[in-house]
Amino acid sequence: NYYDLNKADRFEALFGGLAIGRNPTAEQGCYFVSKWDFSGVSPQGDGEEIKRNLYAYLNDRIRDFSAYYREKLPEPPRIDPRDALSSFRSLLAAIRKTDHSLYLFIDE
Incomplete structure (x- = not known):
């Protein structure tokens, strides 16, 4: 991802041959990046079950984020x-x- 601070050192390899690689913005490689896709959250069951499914998905994404950026976050x-x-x-x-x-x- 263009904005991902964990990929800033790979910018040339990832984007060097593209127009954006020849003209990078100041925001390149400056952000923590997370992607959430709610299409994987089951809408089945009653309200409490749907809530549990949603919370499980979000907590998994937060855990993955924390592991990916463990060297950049001051604390998990x-x-x-x-x-x-x-x-x-x-x-x-x-x-x-x-x-x-x-x-x-x-993405939903």
Whole structure:
């Protein structure tokens, strides 16, 4: 990903032959990047089951994010299995302690 700070050192290999590689912006390689695709979350069951499925998905994405950026985050986010919003707030708190912002891609 163009914006991914973990891929900043591979910019030339990834984008060097492209127009964007010849004219990079200041935002290149400056962001934490996460991609959420809600099409994989099962909509089956009652409201509580759907909520559990959604929270499990979000917590998995937050865990994956934390592992991928472990060297860039000052602390891992706290994962709350019953409340993914709390997990996300913990992730945002960890990100705020860095000099970078989050670029969140959402696909439903």
